[in-house]
Amino acid sequence: MVERLSPLEPVYRSGSHGRFEDGVGVILSETRPGSIVQVASWPGEEARAIAAIRKVTGLGLPDGAGGGVVDGEKAAFGFAPGKFTVVDETEGVAAALAKAITPTIGTVTDLSHGRTAIRIEGPEAEWVLAKFFAIDFALTAFPVGAARSTTHHDVFAQIQRTGGDRFDIYVFRSFARSFWKALGHAAEEVGFEVA
């Protein structure tokens, strides 16, 4: 298998940055999942789509808008009416899903190359993200597993909370480098580490 090139590669600098002397506020990383897949179901077929996702990945999506689930490096979440993102560390999940999601249920679109997954975690994760997105990141408003579709100016993002102070952000690959730089810039204030 040929390894995929990350759009972040030339600007991805591991180590501590910014004002880290008093501690590190956030850790930034690129998670590079093998599969990022969009499942869209026709109206009324959501339950069957959810069942198919469970069958293929073992992830049990909750009902309801923006609900999601995390299991290790696997995750799934709803981001739009009838639409879900499924993430898995292994490649080829799109093909497996395409078998389970028949045309009567909906469609499957492979976005594994097209989206870049960036993780931000740490005590200041909410603070740093709040510099970008007009989303309430408080745990009460945005529980673990849940996801939001939103934008920072021109950069469209899907954000899933994958831990108490951890968020995975999916951005368009072409914008990823710009976004990464901006994220680092914003995190300088709290000190950050690139894993």
Add this chain to the structure above:
Amino acid sequence: MLLTCPYCGPRDVSEFTYQGDGNRQRPAPEAQDLQAWNEYVYDRHNPAGDHNEVWQHSGGCRSHIRVTRNTMTHSVSSAVPARGDVHHRATERRKPGAKA
């Protein structure tokens, strides 16, 4: 200004794209009535008060919503999916692949 997307919840207006007058009726595709087409394409309700309009949550879930918003105060009294309850209705659907 905030708009409440039925799917995503209240979001800043900057996440939405305005698609204008929601009362416009698209004539049947084959219709030759130029007057009807002209009204649909060019004429707009432009009331002072509650306005029925369509917005897209383009910076979020990307679905379209029908909004009733007061053009004097900007207060929003209703916001529902433009597709109606289509997404929750299991019956009454056409056969896959059938032509409209």
Add this chain to the structure above:
Amino acid sequence: MAEYSALSLLRNALSGNKDWKPAWRKPAPKASYDVVIIGGGGHGLSTAYYLAKEYGITNVAVVEKGYLGSGNVGRNTTAVRSNYLLPPNTRFYEHSMKLWENLSHDLNYNVMFSQRGVLNLAHTPAQLDDYARRGNSMRHQGVDAELMSVAEIKRLMPSIDVSASARFPILGGLMQPRAGTARHDAVAWGYARGADRRGVDILENCEVTGFLRDGDRVTGVVTSRGEIRAKKVALAAAGSTGRVMQLAGIDRLPIESHVLQAFVSESLKPFLDTVVTFGMGHFYMGQSDKGGLIYGGDLDGYNSYAQRGNLPIVEEVMAEMLALFPSLASVRMLRSWAGVCDMSMDGSPIITTGPLPGMYLNCGWCYGGFKATPASGFCFAHTIARDEPHELNAAFTLDRFYRGAVIDEKGQGATPRLH
């Protein structure tokens, strides 16, 4: 009423400035007029002025719901130019420009028209070609236009960022040297005084709340100060066009009313001598004689009659401003406000007889009608007086949409917020 001049200023100063008279009368409404003009903005007032001056029709009332000039004429960013692409627009706005050039004399009121140029910046070769097309189009119609090089631009406005490393580097620009700015309020007041001196009644705090009708025909208006009959009723209500037309039972028009914000910085010593527009967004800026930077950007993007906008555009405008003038980051925005713009479906105006008998319509000015004030009044007066359009506004009909004869400067089609 006395002429204004340096001499009259001196004379009055000597007598303690006690002898100045109101710039226009505050008459009570008469029961009827030959023409009632709805809207005491720039266009309504200039229409009255030219009706009196050019056509001798002086039994005219201008009815204004608030204080005179409370609409867009009193809240615009004062840019006056005729740098249009499409010939019907170029011709019309150039006629306006010619009237501007003599307006202070004509009105005996200094409207401070200052021809300090309007410069449109280009950031890609394709955009430079686009501007060249427009500039050449102007030149082929006898209107001034020049391309400016980066070096010339830098010389003209030393604080502008012309570096090649800018996100959208400046490659050049289209300059109209005769364009410029005028003192917005003075335009309204000058036309009001001019019309008043020719016998026009200006009725402030007089809101039109309905129309008098004889069948289809419009025979007058109902106002907050009583009924007023009129042989002809002319509408020049700009952003309020939709609301007023609704009173006449017309609830759909090729118009959407959108809110446009504008901003002024704190007063500064001369910083910018020209009006400049950013090519990769919607930002534009000039500096008032008082020293405030006057600037604005895009519409808020939704229907509104509220005369106030929201934050996203505020932020957008400032970001674009600093992309051009980074040293202004530490300068402060003093005040923001908004006006309601009558956005038409092709971005060009409507000046026409109808749509009802006895009625005349002037609207669709989008966010560019201040510069049109003289020509709009001139053409509208003609249309009212002669019951047919002047050749300059012959293309600005209501049925051009139906006919497919749109005048679409930006090529955006029927999406008003994009014009």
Add this chain to the structure above:
Amino acid sequence: MSPRRNETGGQIDRLKTIRFTFDGVPYTGHAGDTLASALLASGVTLMGRSFKYHRPRGVLSAGVDEPNALVTVLRGTAREPNIPATAIEIYDGLRAESQNRFPSLNWDVGAVNQLASKVIGAGFYYKTFMGPVIGPLQGTRFWMFCEHFIRRAAGLGRAGTVADDARYERMNAFCDVLVVGSGPAGLMAAKSAADSGARVILAELDPRFGGSANWSGETIDGARIADWASEIVNALKGRKNVRLLPRTAVWGYYDGNTLAALERVSDHKETAARGEPRHRHWTIRSKSVVLATGALERPLVFPGNDRPGVMLAGAAQRYTNQFGVIPGEKITLFTNNDTAYQAAASLKKAGANVATIVDVRIDISDQARALAASAGAELIAGHAVCETDGGKALSGIRIQRLDRASGTLTGEPRSIQSDCLLVSGGWSPVLHLASQAGAKPEWDEKLQAFLPPKPTQNWSGAGAFTGRLATADAILEGHAAGIAAAGGNARLMEKPAVEPASVNPEPAPVFEIKAKGKSFVDFQHDVTADDVRLAHREGFISVEHLKRYTTLGMATDQGKSSNVPGLAIMAEALGKPIPEVGTTRFRPPYTAVSIGSLAAERYGDLKPERLTPMHDWHLAQGATMYSAGLWFRPMIYGHAGETVEQAYVREAKAVRETAGIVDVSTLGKIAVQGPDAAELLDRVYTNIFSTLPVGKARYGLMLREDGLAFDDGTTWRLGQDDFLMTTTTANAGKVMQHLEYFLDVIWPELKVTVTSVTDEWAGAAIGGPKAREILAACVEDTAVDNAALPFMGIVHGKIADVPVMICRLSFSGEMAFEVYCGAGHGTHVWQALIDAGKPFGLVPYGLEALGTLRIEKGHVTGAEIDGRTTARDLHLDWMLSKKKPFIGSAMMDREGLIAADRLQLVGIVALDNRPLNGGAHIVEELDEENPHGSIGHITACCYAPALGKYIALALVQGGKGRRGTRAYVSDPLRKRFGPVQIVSHHFFDPEGTRMHG
């Protein structure tokens, strides 16, 4: 005035000395000082010059309402003009400069303007400068000549010319209760809301929480109220559900309870910490808001009221109690209300000499008398100040008996020696935020002030903001407001005991003392009471006209101190009560905000960069990049010493002669999937897609609903229900929205998903006589010959172990292929193609060559599909299916769209063999002096290596009929004129034999 620093008292840190300069002169102050308090403590009372008359001015207030003491702060090379000295916290190394003076603050030549003040009163410029009606100065010339000087005389501070290197930042916040203002009312509101469990944000524009508690000198239940405030603040600090924002002015109240606030994070520091912004722009979305913004004191209008040494009484109290600065040696006080007596007593307590209190009222309350007595001041009732003495500093005042009924002054003026005159004209609640949404404030006759309007959004008010000026009441009200805002139902608190007892704040309705001399209403803009009356005389009687005619309230302080006196004077002139006159409209921002803060993170970084997968490769190969929307694309891969034209000609030639490769990853790509996908395409494209076999692509054209051309591109059928649509780079987003709109709003019954997959696929177009050989050399798992891969066919295979999808289609007119692979493999595949192509002479080419190739072929792009052209104009009518309706089909035949004189696409050949220019016009007759008679314009042009000529595409009136005729380019902007031939737009290989090959 000789102010001095007290030995003790105040909230400054006397152990910390801070050094700064003002106009280059070094001074010291203490931590906790503002520039104004530190200057006052150093005996400096002249701090600014007024706008028009350049009058010497001192400090009037102690806060953001300051109209006079404006300075420029210098930081490195950055200049921050027009900052009130009252709002600057001093720090070591602070450099401040006075403004609007030449050569110096002390000796300012601009002050001569005062001599002409009778002539240059309100609105004078409307009446003059029109110049001669004829001659060289007619038209606008004379005015512009004068304007040149007027502009230089006007303006306040000077903006810098270089970027400041500060960082600005945005912050989004959400909370249940936002409390604005941290005086006694706001503090209690924040506390009670927090106690109710709500998420609370407390914003205070000052560095210190507590508002008037910091300087009122009161006690609460026996404790100093300043300590009481600190205690509450300390308790709030530790709580998880509370965020405290000091130095944060909430300046805008927008729709949906969205508030904008400016936090000055590091303005008070010599240098910001690493990563720390200078300003932070907060957007706070709060379920409810408590406005506890207090009240501002108003000055009185009387001759000479602007002399340095005249100060608001409350400000003096603040300088004394908060900063330990006694503002003068011998203080006089002039008031129309009792609150000033509290200030007098408070000052006395701190050791000041308040010699005299002049009150316009005759009946003085017992409480006030007692306060005057405790201040040790002589009380002169029924009198008014009619003049002030001194030059650049106050030396004394003159008073006369005032007959309030007639407003006249009687008796001999009495002189009182004094270096500091404190004035109080009553209090105006800070209702700016409440009324920004457009609601009209309501006049309160008792307080002689506007009170907040009825809420138009979810807010409540507390304290001086609602007119409750008594501290105990403010606390009670704050407490209740906090609970209510949090939706709690905790018990209301008991009224605290506040000492000294509050006075009745209701003033006598006196705003102006009419006497000879200049009485200033708007200090900064030099608007006098006479100017207001002149406006009245000339009919500018609406408050909004008054404002615009005189510029009253339009200065940097936005009339915080001047609006009410101004409109009161107008009301009197009109003989109308104040409420009938009304107030001018409040607008954001409450206090001026830095433009940098609003641009926030976009300062220096306006837009993100959008990069293709092969971006770094292009850079490494020395490509010159072209910005296309947010994308960057190679323009040319120039060799050393090559001009742009040489480079693109070389690249384009290579494509025609051997092969070239171009990055097409930016093309919009939309996955159109689902059982109704083909049906959707039939409806949105002008031609038919449902008949397209799987494994084939088709070129499609879209119209807008109005029948004009919208976008074009190829769409590939990858499966029965699975299409890949490509759009132009520029229109990708628009087309996506177009499809989404129709699917959601017009045809919800269609089962189609549209997904942007632009970023999923890297795309390389490889074309030229050798293209197929190159592909064959590197592609595995599929053949690429004519049989396997016919024109518009699609195959799947591998290149360098990576799965690829190849479609044979051509934009260049050559035998060409588009190779798509996963974006993460883009560079890998691209490099493999480059390597495979090396033996064949494969050349990477950029946008210029791409443009050249397409012009030679007569293919259209955005320059021709410019939103004003129809399919027919572009000779694409063959694509308009007659078998089905499609978007735009009903409107495309309207008379205006089929008119004979429409601009139509043609080809142009330069007959003088010189380069053509985009945007040049075409004329039938050349007239270089007076260009006229344009019949069209050039949309795109190039040197065509295939033809050896300069050619162009153009849109020309009735274009088709002009083929074969001669015309001229007329390009006055670039002075390029010359003969051209109008030809078909298909310059090269019109039959397409090369690509079908």
